[in-house]
Amino acid sequence: MLCVVKSAAIVGLEAYQVEIEVDISKGLPVFTIVGLPDAAVQESRERVRAAIKNSEFEFKANRVTVNLAPADMRKEGPSFDLPIAIGLLISAGQLKPDSRLDQYWMVGELSLTGDVKPIKGALSIAIGAAERGVKGLLASPENAREAAIIDSLNVVPVRNLSEAAQFLSGEKHIEFQKKDDSNAGQRVSENDYSDIKGQFQARRAIEIAAAGGHNMLMIGPPGSGKTMLASGLPTILPELSPEEAIDVTKIYSIYGNDGEKRGLIWKRPFRSPHHTISFTGLVGGGQKLRPGEITLSHHGVLFLDELPQFGPSILQTLRQPIEAKEITIARASGNLTYPASFMLVCAMNPCPCGYLGDAKKECTCSLGKIQRYRSRVSGPLLDRIDMQVEVARLTKSDLMQCTPGEKSEEIRRRVDSARAIQRQRFSGNHVLNSQMSASQVRTFCKISNESKTWLNRALDKLLPTARGYDRLLKTSRTIADLSGNEEIELADLAEAIQYRSVGGGEIL
Amino acid sequence: MNKRLAWLGVGLNQQLWRYFRHLRDDEVEEVYKGSVKTTMRLLGVNREVASATDKQLSSIDLEAEDEKIERLQINFVTRADRSYPESLRNLYDKPAVLFFKGDLNESNDVVAMVGSRKSTAYGRTIAREIASSLAEAGITIVSGMARGIDSAAHKGALEQGRTVAVFGAGIDKIYPPENRDLAKEIEKSGAIISEYPPGTPPRALNFPGRNRIIAGLAKVVLIIEASKRSGALITADFALEQGKDILVVPGSIKSAVSAGCHGLIKDGAGVIESADDVLELLGCERVERKETQQVLSEGETKVLANVDYYKTHVDTIIKDDGRSEQKVLADLSMLQAQGLIKKQVGGWYLRVR
Structure with a gap:
């Protein structure tokens, strides 16, 4: 039968x-x-x-x-x-x-x-x-x-x-499963920003990056708190919308989030793959078709610590998903597309020994070594990172003196309002300042003539390698949104430059 | 065969040069012409070395080498030439040949400026500033075109006047490679010089030799930053040997790259605080510099007051200022744009003016 x-x-x-x-x-x-x-x-x-x-x-x-x-x-x-x-x-x-x-x-x-x-x-x-x-x-x-x-x-x-x-x-009646909303709106906040002392510039940079969804790179010696700064990001990013939560839960459901409570995931993903990760581990695919780390960080943060240690070909593969917000894997049986809309946060040491520019410890690297180390991060990838910030180790007296920083909660309120402005600007489409196209940059990032003259005069001094004028404008736009400025003002632009120019161009 | 070509032959064979350094011009010619016995007598060596030397010298076609060097658009002067730099004539081990590009004109006073390759931003800023002021006063700055202080000194001098670079490699092998453009610039107004034949790669053992030429060319040697074992101290030793004045720019007592400088001060070297101190020593006129007064906003003035000439970290500046991060960071950019402060690796700022 x-x-x-x-x-x-x-x-x-x-x-x-x-x-x-x-x-x-x-x-x-x-x-x-x-x-x-x-x-x-x-x-x-x-x-x-x-x-x-x-x-x-x-x-x-x-x-x-x-x-x-x-x-x-x-x-x-x-x-x-x-x-x-x-x-x-x-x-x-x-x-x-x-x-x-x-x-x-x-x-x-x-x-x-x-x-x-x-x-x-x-x-x-x-x-x-x-x-x-x-x-x-x-x-x-x-x-x-x-x-x-x-x-x-x-x-x-x-x-x-x-x-x-x-x-x-029909012998037995079973109740239908009820929807479990108990963890709705729950964000796990082990890493509240109030735990981080000092690091004023880095904190500000993180806030801007979160508000505009900008990719960022942190450069600093070991023990300067790069990982801690990055892992707090989910606490200041806006809450996941119900649709986003379903997207995220779907991915983790397929990946098999064993051990976690089965229900809707409301927490923004934060993925921090080790630098020995394989190609498939990062982008997904493999024999058993699994989403990779970039998909697992969909709607969240992908944190690459020790950026230069990642193989160059691994970093190359990141370029497409950063632009397209998805990854297409070509298989013999056809193409497969996973979503991959993540905020990229990278961290690296300033030099192989890690102490270049440190207050206390002397750097022991030769210049050639430093140059080789830095050149491992390719230009095309750096071109997709809007903000760079240097993070320093705190001295003991800093740790004693500094009052605890602002709570994540307060930072998030500002991020939320900056995002609200962006939603309005892009009329409801899910576009952040960091995702603006070239034509959108021209429309929304107008700067006054005064700023233009200043920039022309100052650019040589401030950005010896003037790459990525557009990225400067995008960051300025977010800074203006955070301060509630309709137009990008000179001060917004001036601040944005701080996140484009990393010191040390002269020694290198 | 003439004396000039004879010295060229010696200069092209660096490993032989040490046997020749005490010879007079006509004696060199004699070595070429005479028998092994003459060579033994003049050089004071045994038969074996003498015959090897003769063999080595005769294996080179000097006319052809001369042409080859000319084709590379490289000039050379030998000990036998009248244009050989006067300042080097008194060295007991003056180079046989100097290969050069540019102009060896000696009408200006010459000051050597040397320092550590691993310099701080402070050192580079000072080097550039002093070199520029001295060049403006008509002084030629000589240095070694290494990374760090040397490059900064050359760059500063180029802003206002003339500079000479002495290489530790053949002058067609520009080292470090990033200074290729700098070398071209130097060649236009000053000269690049090397005692090593074209094509010689940069080797560590060549650099002390270069330092003796730098010290030799200068009236005064200025040391900006040098760690305890810096090559700049070798230059200082040569300068002492040659009876030249040594002047030192002090640094922070905590800075490792100033330790060598402070050692020299303890030994009695002069301390300078500005280019004027050097000019005074040389008996030159000071150049009146016009200070352009910049108009700063209230916030910029406040931030500038918190940035010191050594270095201050951005987080300290923000903390000391008391205003919001965004205001301070924007003001920092404004001050940078006006050339009042500079940003350094690790989030440090230093005041430049």
Whole structure:
């Protein structure tokens, strides 16, 4: 007897429907799965067999064929265990489902005891189901909590195979999973900026970068607090909007955020990959198609510490996503696009030993060594970084004297109002000052004649290597927004120059 | 064969030069013409060395070398020439040949300015300032065109007058490479000089030799910044040997790159605070400089008062100012644009004027 059960699989971040056809016929006891299954799907035979037996059903020795349609897409992972088991039970006549079978998708891994375990990407599947007008989804309780974010879907948490069978036959009523809003608007603030003493210029730079979404580079000796400054960023960035939160949760759901509470993620991502990261680790892809760090920092911050240590080819690959806000991975089976709209924050030492320009410690590097170290960060990448700021180590007396800095909360209020101005300027589109096109820069970053004359006169002295005039204007625009200036004023421009000129051009 | 070419032959063989340095011009010619015995007598060496020397010298076609150097558009003067710099004539080990580009004109007073390659912004600023003032007063600045103080001195001198660079490599091998443009500029108004034949790469052991020429050319040697083991101190030693005055610009007692300078002061070197001190020593007229009074805003004046001539960190400036970061940072840019302060690596600012 033939039976069709509906389930889903994921390509990139999107779910597509998979129809699972189960056929039992007389013949030698064989259990085959076709439809391009990978090893984890193949092994599902053993799990299904044991789960059925241990759930007080009978696994009859017959010729079983399972087809996963569409047959030309590669199927991965253990998420088809539950639908295959249900299909088998129906085909064998051990389960008589009511009409709801057709209206539900089901996903889940089975343990040998028959328990349903969570799978990756439940949120994407829930979104896909809702888009296709599917009525409901059967999944493990963990997955159900995640999927319940989608209001229009009836999400049924099933703890084990028998529960799923009883629900489908109508023997047992299971409450639909309720939406869990408990962590809405929750931002984890381990790193409040009030913990950071001194560093006035760096703090100001961070605030500007957050307000305009500018990429930034911090240069400073070890122990100057670059990592701490960067990791506090999520606390001053605006809260995620509900749509953004769903985007982020979807990505982490597919990546498998094991251990984290399954629910909507409201915290802005902060990713800090180590410099030994591989190409696929950063941009995504790989055999099992996973999003990379740049996608995991979507709507958040990607922090690259020790920037020159990252391989040059790794840094090259960042250029496209920085511009396009997404990454397209070309595969033999077709192209795949992951979103990657992140704020790039980099940190590096001023020289290989780290102490060039330090107040206390003498730098031991030769000039050639310093030049080689700096040249490892390519010009094209630096061209995409609007702001550079030097961070110094605090002396003991600084630490004793300085009063605690401003709270993140207060900084965020200013960032929020600067962003509100930007939303108005770009009439609601999600464009930040840092993302302005060349023509938008011309329209929105007009400077007065007085400023122009000043700039022409001063540029030689201030920016010996005058690259990126546009970036200077973009940063000025954000500074003006923060101070509520309609037009970019001379003072805004003058301050912006401070974040374009890193000292030491003369020694190098 | 003439005396000029004979010295050229010696100059092209740097490793032989030490045997020749005490010879008179006609004696060199004799070495070329005479037998191994003559060579042994004149150079004071054994037969083995003498025959090797003769062989080495005769292996070079001097006429061809002369032409080759000319083709490279390089000039040279030898000990036998009347145009050989007078200031070097009295050196006991004066170079056999000086290869040069530009003009060796000696009508001006010459001051050498040397210092550390690893200099501070303070040192470079001072070097540039003093070099510029001295050049304005008609003094030629001679230095070694190394990174740091040397380059700053050349640049300062070029702003107002004439400068001469002495190389530790062949003059077609400009080192450090980033000074290629600087070398061209120097050549136009002054000269670039080297005792090493064209094509000689920059080697550490060549640099002390260069320092003796720098000290030799100058009347006064000015040392801006030198650490305890700086090459600038070698120049100072040569200057002492040659009986020249040494003047030192002091730095912070905490600065490692001023330690050598302070050592010289302890040993009795003169201290200078401005170009005028040097001019006084040389008996030159001071040049009246016109100070342009800049009009500063209230905020700029306040910020400027918080930046000292040594260096001040941006965060300290902000803290001492009391106004918001944005105002202070904007004022810093304004002051930078007016050339009153300079930004340095690590977020440091120093007052320039």
